[in-house]
Amino acid sequence: MEQGLRWVNFECRFPPLVGHYCMPIHNQIQESAFDATWKQVTNQSERQFGAFLFLYLLEQKTEFDQKKYKIEELKKFRNKVIHKGYLPNEQETIK
Structure with a gap:
């Protein structure tokens, strides 16, 4: 893979990372409900990151540094x- 594409590659993998992080925490959530909700922010990286921050807070009981x-x-x-x-x-x- 070209060096310049590493960040793009991470960006493409971020949604599944959030999904795998959040599903075990709240396993009573149906996968279809999660997918439908994720679809609402799929093209909005700031909202995705915001969702991650709150999931991190819920799980870790502290803010993400x-x-x-x-x-x-x-x-x-x-x-x-x-x-x-x-x-x-x-x-x-x-770097």
């Missing part, structure tokens, strides 16, 4: 690549 994982920096990099057509070099992609 965005600074620790450099979320804002990653969002800016992702938007530059996805929306502005920026092609990062290998070093930027690995």
Whole structure:
């Protein structure tokens, strides 16, 4: 896989990650109900991330540390690549 596509690849895998994280927590939720709800935010990455933050809070009983994982920096990099057509070099992609 090209280095510049790593973030895009993560982005494509984020929805299943959230699904697998949330389903065991609330196993009384029907998969079809989860899928129907996810469909409502499937093209809205900010809402997906918000859903993750609240699921994390429910499970961990503490807030997700965005600074620790450099979320804002990653969002800016992702938007530059996805929306502005920026092609990062290998070093930027690995960083």
